[in-house]
Amino acid sequence: MSSRKIEDLHPDLQPICCEFLRRCETAGLDILVTCTYRSNDEQNRLYAQGRNGVPGARVTNAKGGQSAHNFTIQGRPAARAFDIVPLVHGKPVWDAGHPAWKEAGRIGIELGLNWYGRPGAKFREMPHFELNKGYL
Numbered sequence: 001m002s003s004r005k006i007e008d009l010h011p012d013l014q015p016i017c018c019e020f021l022r023r024c025e026t027a028g029l030d031i032l033v034t035c036t037y038r039s040n041d042e043q044n045r046l047y048a049q050g051r052n053g054v055p056g057a058r059v060t061n062a063k064g065g066q067s068a069h070n071f072t073i074q075g076r077p078a079a080r081a082f083d084i085v086p087l088v089h090g091k092p093v094w095d096a097g098h099p100a101w102k103e104a105g106r107i108g109i110e111l112g113l114n115w116y117g118r119p120g121a122k123f124r125e126m127p128h129f130e131l132n133k134g135y136l
């Protein structure tokens with residue numbers, strides 16, 4: 001299981017994620033963080049999904065060590081990205097066309113995050129918010 005803990009985020013990303021959740025709440029959005037840190041093994045399992053006959057849809061283009069979720073500092077989890085899903089009436093909304101995604105994305109971008117759901121992102125991944133380069 002990948003982590004959902006804010007403490008498993010990069011130290012620079014933790015306060016930004018907390019602020020993101022606060023602003024979403026203020027905007028009336030109910031947001032669930034589905035993933036912060038993911039080990040290389042978990043990443044490889046996820047990468048295998050939808051490839052070489054493994055059932056399921058392809059959900060990532062990154063192998064273990066290649067994803068911002070796999071980042072560590074001195075062997076400790078320090079993910080440079082988190083994934084979310086908006087909840088409506090307590091249920092996750094996966095439909096990318098739902099306005100809650102756009103609103104959450106706007107808030108993430110406002111905080112300087114690289115939101116992979118933005119129009120023109122090279123690999124569109126609505127739930128993914130990543131620390132921009134420039135942070136160590």
Ligand SMILES: [Zn+2]
Nearest residue numbers: 081082083128
């Ligand atoms: Zn992600």
